[in-house]
Amino acid sequence: MQYRRLGSSGLQLSALSFGAWVTFGKQVGRGEARELLAAAYDHGINFFDNAETYANGEAERVMGDALADLRLPRDAWCVSSKVFFGSVDGPRPTQRGLSRKHVHDACHDALRRLRVDYLDLFFCHRADPDTPIAETVLAMDTLVRQGKVLYWGTSEWPAQAIREAHKVARANGLIAPTMEQPQYNLLHRQRVELEYAPLYSEYGMGTTIWSPLASGLLTGKYNAGVPQDARLAQEGYTWLQWLLQDPAERRLERARAFTDVAKQLGVAPAPLAIAWCLRNPHVSTVMLGASRTEQLLQNLEALDLVERFDDATWERLAAAAS
Protein backbone atom coordinates (compact mmCIF):
# COMPACT_ATOMS: atom_id res chain seq x y z
CA MET A 1 0.00 0.00 0.00
CA GLN A 2 1.04 3.59 -0.51
CA TYR A 3 0.08 6.35 1.91
CA ARG A 4 -0.63 9.95 0.99
CA ARG A 5 -1.07 13.05 3.10
CA LEU A 6 -4.60 14.39 3.28
CA GLY A 7 -3.86 17.72 1.61
CA SER A 8 -1.51 19.79 3.73
CA SER A 9 -2.54 17.99 6.94
CA GLY A 10 -0.28 15.46 8.64
CA LEU A 11 -2.81 12.65 8.31
CA GLN A 12 -1.57 9.84 6.07
CA LEU A 13 -4.36 7.88 4.43
CA SER A 14 -3.91 4.78 2.30
CA ALA A 15 -4.00 5.75 -1.40
CA LEU A 16 -6.84 3.24 -1.75
CA SER A 17 -9.57 3.28 0.88
CA PHE A 18 -12.92 1.54 1.29
CA GLY A 19 -16.50 2.82 1.51
CA ALA A 20 -19.84 1.36 2.54
CA TRP A 21 -22.37 2.97 0.16
CA VAL A 22 -25.02 0.59 -1.27
CA THR A 23 -23.24 -2.48 0.08
CA PHE A 24 -23.23 -2.35 3.91
CA GLY A 25 -26.58 -2.73 5.63
CA LYS A 26 -28.25 -3.60 2.33
CA GLN A 27 -26.55 -5.57 -0.45
CA VAL A 28 -24.16 -7.70 1.61
CA GLY A 29 -24.62 -9.55 4.90
CA ARG A 30 -22.74 -8.84 8.11
CA GLY A 31 -20.32 -11.73 7.54
CA GLU A 32 -19.38 -10.48 4.07
CA ALA A 33 -18.99 -6.92 5.37
CA ARG A 34 -16.62 -8.16 8.06
CA GLU A 35 -14.65 -10.15 5.48
CA LEU A 36 -14.37 -7.08 3.20
CA LEU A 37 -13.09 -4.90 6.05
CA ALA A 38 -10.62 -7.57 7.18
CA ALA A 39 -9.26 -7.99 3.62
CA ALA A 40 -8.99 -4.21 3.20
CA TYR A 41 -7.11 -3.80 6.49
CA ASP A 42 -4.83 -6.77 5.75
CA HIS A 43 -3.81 -5.05 2.49
CA GLY A 44 -2.92 -1.79 4.24
CA ILE A 45 -6.16 0.15 3.79
CA ASN A 46 -6.48 2.50 6.76
CA PHE A 47 -9.56 4.57 5.90
CA PHE A 48 -13.17 3.41 5.95
CA ASP A 49 -15.85 5.79 4.68
CA ASN A 50 -19.44 5.97 5.83
CA ALA A 51 -22.38 8.38 6.19
CA GLU A 52 -25.47 8.84 8.34
CA THR A 53 -27.66 8.29 5.30
CA TYR A 54 -26.21 4.97 4.08
CA ALA A 55 -29.02 2.46 4.68
CA ASN A 56 -30.38 4.99 7.20
CA GLY A 57 -27.53 4.43 9.67
CA GLU A 58 -27.41 0.64 9.25
CA ALA A 59 -24.18 0.83 7.20
CA GLU A 60 -22.51 2.54 10.18
CA ARG A 61 -23.87 -0.06 12.60
CA VAL A 62 -22.57 -2.93 10.46
CA MET A 63 -19.16 -1.26 10.06
CA GLY A 64 -18.91 -0.39 13.76
CA ASP A 65 -19.78 -3.93 14.85
CA ALA A 66 -17.34 -5.48 12.36
CA LEU A 67 -14.48 -3.16 13.32
CA ALA A 68 -15.06 -3.90 17.01
CA ASP A 69 -15.29 -7.62 16.29
CA LEU A 70 -12.02 -7.60 14.33
CA ARG A 71 -10.28 -5.87 17.29
CA LEU A 72 -8.10 -3.76 15.02
CA PRO A 73 -6.03 -1.22 16.96
CA ARG A 74 -7.98 2.07 16.91
CA ASP A 75 -4.86 4.12 16.22
CA ALA A 76 -4.15 2.13 13.00
CA TRP A 77 -7.29 3.07 11.05
CA CYS A 78 -9.53 6.04 10.31
CA VAL A 79 -13.27 6.17 9.93
CA SER A 80 -15.55 8.86 8.59
CA SER A 81 -19.18 9.85 8.63
CA LYS A 82 -21.14 12.46 6.71
CA VAL A 83 -23.97 14.72 7.74
CA PHE A 84 -26.70 16.30 5.62
CA PHE A 85 -29.29 13.85 4.27
CA GLY A 86 -30.41 12.48 7.66
CA SER A 87 -30.80 8.85 8.71
CA VAL A 88 -34.58 8.39 8.59
CA ASP A 89 -37.07 8.27 5.74
CA GLY A 90 -38.87 11.61 5.45
CA PRO A 91 -36.65 13.51 7.91
CA ARG A 92 -38.16 16.42 9.87
CA PRO A 93 -36.44 19.81 9.43
CA THR A 94 -34.08 19.28 12.39
CA GLN A 95 -33.16 15.76 11.25
CA ARG A 96 -31.29 16.84 8.13
CA GLY A 97 -29.13 19.69 6.82
CA LEU A 98 -26.14 21.49 8.31
CA SER A 99 -27.65 23.42 11.20
CA ARG A 100 -25.66 23.42 14.42
CA LYS A 101 -28.30 21.10 15.86
CA HIS A 102 -28.22 18.48 13.13
CA VAL A 103 -24.42 18.56 12.80
CA HIS A 104 -24.23 17.95 16.58
CA ASP A 105 -26.85 15.18 16.58
CA ALA A 106 -25.49 13.44 13.47
CA CYS A 107 -21.98 13.34 14.92
CA HIS A 108 -23.15 11.80 18.19
CA ASP A 109 -25.35 9.27 16.39
CA ALA A 110 -22.43 8.27 14.13
CA LEU A 111 -20.13 7.86 17.16
CA ARG A 112 -22.68 5.52 18.74
CA ARG A 113 -23.35 3.51 15.59
CA LEU A 114 -19.68 3.19 14.63
CA ARG A 115 -18.78 2.40 18.26
CA VAL A 116 -15.91 4.91 18.37
CA ASP A 117 -14.99 7.81 20.66
CA TYR A 118 -14.10 10.12 17.78
CA LEU A 119 -14.57 10.37 14.01
CA ASP A 120 -11.29 10.81 12.14
CA LEU A 121 -13.05 12.59 9.28
CA PHE A 122 -16.49 14.21 9.27
CA PHE A 123 -17.97 15.57 6.04
CA CYS A 124 -20.81 17.94 5.19
CA HIS A 125 -22.35 15.62 2.58
CA ARG A 126 -23.71 18.50 0.46
CA ALA A 127 -23.90 22.30 0.81
CA ASP A 128 -27.04 23.43 2.68
CA PRO A 129 -28.71 26.50 1.17
CA ASP A 130 -30.87 26.86 4.31
CA THR A 131 -28.01 27.23 6.82
CA PRO A 132 -25.43 30.06 6.92
CA ILE A 133 -21.98 28.65 6.19
CA ALA A 134 -20.66 30.42 9.32
CA GLU A 135 -23.04 28.37 11.50
CA THR A 136 -21.78 25.09 10.02
CA VAL A 137 -18.11 26.12 10.33
CA LEU A 138 -18.65 26.95 14.01
CA ALA A 139 -20.50 23.66 14.61
CA MET A 140 -17.62 21.69 13.07
CA ASP A 141 -15.01 23.75 14.93
CA THR A 142 -16.78 22.95 18.20
CA LEU A 143 -16.76 19.19 17.48
CA VAL A 144 -13.05 19.31 16.65
CA ARG A 145 -12.23 21.22 19.85
CA GLN A 146 -14.31 18.73 21.84
CA GLY A 147 -12.16 15.90 20.41
CA LYS A 148 -15.15 14.26 18.73
CA VAL A 149 -13.91 14.94 15.19
CA LEU A 150 -10.29 15.22 14.03
CA TYR A 151 -10.64 16.64 10.48
CA TRP A 152 -13.76 18.08 8.91
CA GLY A 153 -14.53 18.55 5.25
CA THR A 154 -17.12 19.03 2.56
CA SER A 155 -18.55 16.82 -0.16
CA GLU A 156 -19.61 18.13 -3.55
CA TRP A 157 -19.66 21.74 -2.37
CA PRO A 158 -19.29 24.38 -5.08
CA ALA A 159 -15.76 25.86 -4.97
CA GLN A 160 -17.28 29.21 -4.00
CA ALA A 161 -18.89 27.72 -0.87
CA ILE A 162 -15.57 26.11 0.13
CA ARG A 163 -13.86 29.49 -0.22
CA GLU A 164 -16.54 31.05 1.95
CA ALA A 165 -15.96 28.40 4.65
CA HIS A 166 -12.23 29.16 4.64
CA LYS A 167 -12.90 32.91 4.76
CA VAL A 168 -15.21 32.54 7.79
CA ALA A 169 -12.75 30.23 9.54
CA ARG A 170 -9.81 32.56 8.92
CA ALA A 171 -11.70 35.68 10.05
CA ASN A 172 -12.88 34.06 13.29
CA GLY A 173 -9.93 31.87 14.27
CA LEU A 174 -11.96 28.71 13.58
CA ILE A 175 -10.81 25.39 12.14
CA ALA A 176 -11.22 25.31 8.36
CA PRO A 177 -12.17 22.30 6.21
CA THR A 178 -9.22 20.01 5.44
CA MET A 179 -10.71 17.96 2.60
CA GLU A 180 -13.43 17.69 -0.02
CA GLN A 181 -15.11 14.46 -1.14
CA PRO A 182 -15.97 14.75 -4.85
CA GLN A 183 -16.88 12.22 -7.51
CA TYR A 184 -13.88 11.59 -9.77
CA ASN A 185 -13.45 9.05 -12.54
CA LEU A 186 -12.69 8.83 -16.27
CA LEU A 187 -16.31 9.78 -17.04
CA HIS A 188 -16.53 12.66 -14.55
CA ARG A 189 -13.50 14.96 -14.35
CA GLN A 190 -14.48 18.61 -14.48
CA ARG A 191 -14.98 19.49 -10.82
CA VAL A 192 -11.76 17.92 -9.51
CA GLU A 193 -9.59 19.04 -12.44
CA LEU A 194 -11.00 22.49 -13.19
CA GLU A 195 -13.42 23.88 -10.61
CA TYR A 196 -11.33 22.91 -7.60
CA ALA A 197 -7.93 23.53 -9.25
CA PRO A 198 -7.10 26.73 -7.29
CA LEU A 199 -8.21 25.25 -3.93
CA TYR A 200 -5.39 22.74 -3.59
CA SER A 201 -2.60 25.29 -3.36
CA GLU A 202 -4.66 28.13 -1.84
CA TYR A 203 -6.03 26.14 1.10
CA GLY A 204 -4.05 22.87 1.07
CA MET A 205 -7.27 20.92 0.52
CA GLY A 206 -7.03 17.16 0.14
CA THR A 207 -9.58 14.98 -1.66
CA THR A 208 -11.14 11.61 -0.83
CA ILE A 209 -12.64 10.79 -4.20
CA TRP A 210 -15.74 8.62 -4.76
CA SER A 211 -17.08 6.30 -7.47
CA PRO A 212 -13.74 5.70 -9.24
CA LEU A 213 -15.56 3.10 -11.38
CA ALA A 214 -18.66 5.27 -11.95
CA SER A 215 -20.70 2.78 -9.89
CA GLY A 216 -19.23 -0.10 -11.93
CA LEU A 217 -19.62 1.25 -15.51
CA LEU A 218 -15.85 1.33 -15.96
CA THR A 219 -15.56 -2.39 -15.20
CA GLY A 220 -17.42 -3.08 -18.45
CA LYS A 221 -20.11 -5.05 -16.59
CA TYR A 222 -22.90 -2.92 -18.10
CA ASN A 223 -21.55 -3.04 -21.68
CA ALA A 224 -24.15 -5.61 -22.76
CA GLY A 225 -27.03 -4.86 -20.36
CA VAL A 226 -27.68 -4.69 -16.61
CA PRO A 227 -26.67 -7.91 -14.79
CA GLN A 228 -29.25 -8.87 -12.15
CA ASP A 229 -26.69 -9.11 -9.34
CA ALA A 230 -25.04 -5.74 -10.08
CA ARG A 231 -25.56 -2.38 -8.35
CA LEU A 232 -27.82 -0.84 -10.98
CA ALA A 233 -30.31 -3.71 -10.54
CA GLN A 234 -30.36 -3.57 -6.70
CA GLU A 235 -33.73 -2.81 -5.14
CA GLY A 236 -33.81 0.89 -4.24
CA TYR A 237 -30.93 1.74 -6.60
CA THR A 238 -32.44 1.26 -10.07
CA TRP A 239 -32.62 5.08 -10.27
CA LEU A 240 -28.86 4.84 -10.90
CA GLN A 241 -29.70 3.50 -14.37
CA TRP A 242 -29.93 7.14 -15.43
CA LEU A 243 -26.14 6.80 -15.67
CA LEU A 244 -26.71 4.59 -18.72
CA GLN A 245 -29.50 6.64 -20.19
CA ASP A 246 -28.35 10.27 -20.28
CA PRO A 247 -27.77 10.80 -24.04
CA ALA A 248 -25.66 13.96 -23.60
CA GLU A 249 -23.05 12.14 -21.49
CA ARG A 250 -22.84 8.94 -23.63
CA ARG A 251 -21.41 7.14 -20.58
CA LEU A 252 -22.02 3.63 -21.85
CA GLU A 253 -20.40 4.36 -25.20
CA ARG A 254 -17.40 5.92 -23.43
CA ALA A 255 -17.13 3.01 -20.97
CA ARG A 256 -17.20 0.55 -23.88
CA ALA A 257 -14.41 2.46 -25.66
CA PHE A 258 -12.35 2.49 -22.45
CA THR A 259 -12.81 -1.24 -21.85
CA ASP A 260 -11.78 -1.94 -25.46
CA VAL A 261 -8.45 -0.17 -24.89
CA ALA A 262 -7.98 -2.00 -21.57
CA LYS A 263 -8.45 -5.26 -23.44
CA GLN A 264 -5.82 -4.25 -26.01
CA LEU A 265 -3.44 -3.49 -23.13
CA GLY A 266 -4.18 -6.90 -21.62
CA VAL A 267 -5.34 -5.58 -18.22
CA ALA A 268 -8.64 -5.70 -16.36
CA PRO A 269 -10.58 -2.44 -16.79
CA ALA A 270 -11.48 -1.97 -13.08
CA PRO A 271 -7.96 -1.62 -11.63
CA LEU A 272 -6.90 0.34 -14.72
CA ALA A 273 -9.66 2.94 -14.18
CA ILE A 274 -8.69 3.18 -10.50
CA ALA A 275 -4.99 3.56 -11.38
CA TRP A 276 -5.93 6.45 -13.67
CA CYS A 277 -7.48 8.24 -10.65
CA LEU A 278 -4.37 7.55 -8.55
CA ARG A 279 -2.22 9.40 -11.11
CA ASN A 280 -3.79 12.71 -10.14
CA PRO A 281 -1.57 14.19 -7.37
CA HIS A 282 -4.53 16.10 -5.90
CA VAL A 283 -6.25 12.83 -5.07
CA SER A 284 -5.36 11.96 -1.47
CA THR A 285 -7.23 8.66 -1.50
CA VAL A 286 -9.38 6.77 -4.00
CA MET A 287 -12.36 5.33 -2.14
CA LEU A 288 -13.23 1.86 -3.42
CA GLY A 289 -16.59 0.15 -3.22
CA ALA A 290 -16.99 -3.61 -3.52
CA SER A 291 -19.80 -6.11 -3.05
CA ARG A 292 -17.37 -9.06 -3.03
CA THR A 293 -13.89 -9.62 -1.66
CA GLU A 294 -12.66 -10.75 -5.10
CA GLN A 295 -13.60 -7.33 -6.52
CA LEU A 296 -11.67 -5.59 -3.77
CA LEU A 297 -8.61 -7.77 -4.37
CA GLN A 298 -8.74 -7.11 -8.11
CA ASN A 299 -9.09 -3.35 -7.53
CA LEU A 300 -6.02 -3.32 -5.28
CA GLU A 301 -3.98 -4.26 -8.37
CA ALA A 302 -4.37 -0.61 -9.39
CA LEU A 303 -1.36 0.23 -7.23
CA ASP A 304 0.93 -1.76 -9.55
CA LEU A 305 -0.55 -0.35 -12.75
CA VAL A 306 0.19 3.33 -12.08
CA GLU A 307 3.81 3.07 -13.21
CA ARG A 308 3.30 0.36 -15.82
CA PHE A 309 2.22 2.59 -18.71
CA ASP A 310 3.71 5.73 -20.26
CA ASP A 311 1.94 9.10 -20.50
CA ALA A 312 0.89 8.45 -24.10
CA THR A 313 -0.97 5.30 -23.06
CA TRP A 314 -2.79 7.08 -20.23
CA GLU A 315 -3.75 9.83 -22.66
CA ARG A 316 -5.06 7.23 -25.09
CA LEU A 317 -7.22 5.74 -22.32
CA ALA A 318 -8.56 9.14 -21.30
CA ALA A 319 -9.30 10.00 -24.94
CA ALA A 320 -11.23 6.74 -25.37
CA ALA A 321 -13.35 7.61 -22.31
CA SER A 322 -14.02 11.19 -23.35
Ligand SMILES: NC(=O)c1ccc[n+]([C@@H]2O[C@H](COP(=O)([O-])OP(=O)(O)OC[C@H]3O[C@@H](n4cnc5c(N)ncnc54)[C@H](OP(=O)(O)O)[C@@H]3O)[C@@H](O)[C@H]2O)c1
Ligand atom coordinates in the same frame (compact mmCIF):
# COMPACT_ATOMS: atom_id res chain seq x y z
N1 LIG B 1 -19.75 11.76 -0.93
C1 LIG B 1 -20.62 11.24 -1.74
O1 LIG B 1 -21.59 11.88 -2.18
C2 LIG B 1 -20.44 9.80 -2.18
C3 LIG B 1 -21.23 9.28 -3.21
C4 LIG B 1 -21.01 7.95 -3.59
C5 LIG B 1 -20.05 7.18 -2.95
N2 LIG B 1 -19.32 7.71 -1.92
C6 LIG B 1 -18.31 6.90 -1.20
O2 LIG B 1 -17.35 6.38 -2.12
C7 LIG B 1 -17.27 4.97 -1.99
C8 LIG B 1 -16.93 4.37 -3.35
O3 LIG B 1 -17.93 4.75 -4.30
P1 LIG B 1 -18.62 3.63 -5.19
O4 LIG B 1 -19.03 2.48 -4.33
O5 LIG B 1 -19.64 4.29 -6.04
O6 LIG B 1 -17.34 3.17 -6.08
P2 LIG B 1 -17.25 2.51 -7.51
O7 LIG B 1 -15.90 1.89 -7.54
O8 LIG B 1 -17.57 3.48 -8.58
O9 LIG B 1 -18.38 1.37 -7.53
C9 LIG B 1 -18.27 0.25 -6.68
C10 LIG B 1 -19.18 -0.86 -7.17
O10 LIG B 1 -18.77 -1.32 -8.47
C11 LIG B 1 -18.81 -2.75 -8.53
N3 LIG B 1 -17.41 -3.20 -8.63
C12 LIG B 1 -16.34 -2.74 -7.93
N4 LIG B 1 -15.22 -3.38 -8.30
C13 LIG B 1 -15.58 -4.27 -9.25
C14 LIG B 1 -14.86 -5.21 -10.03
N5 LIG B 1 -13.54 -5.35 -9.89
N6 LIG B 1 -15.54 -5.96 -10.93
C15 LIG B 1 -16.87 -5.82 -11.09
N7 LIG B 1 -17.62 -4.94 -10.38
C16 LIG B 1 -16.98 -4.16 -9.47
C17 LIG B 1 -19.49 -3.20 -7.22
O11 LIG B 1 -20.91 -3.17 -7.38
P3 LIG B 1 -21.78 -4.45 -7.82
O12 LIG B 1 -20.99 -5.69 -7.58
O13 LIG B 1 -23.00 -4.36 -6.99
O14 LIG B 1 -22.10 -4.22 -9.28
C18 LIG B 1 -19.09 -2.09 -6.27
O15 LIG B 1 -19.93 -1.97 -5.15
C19 LIG B 1 -18.66 4.57 -1.46
O16 LIG B 1 -18.67 3.33 -0.82
C20 LIG B 1 -18.92 5.71 -0.48
O17 LIG B 1 -18.23 5.48 0.74
C21 LIG B 1 -19.50 9.02 -1.55
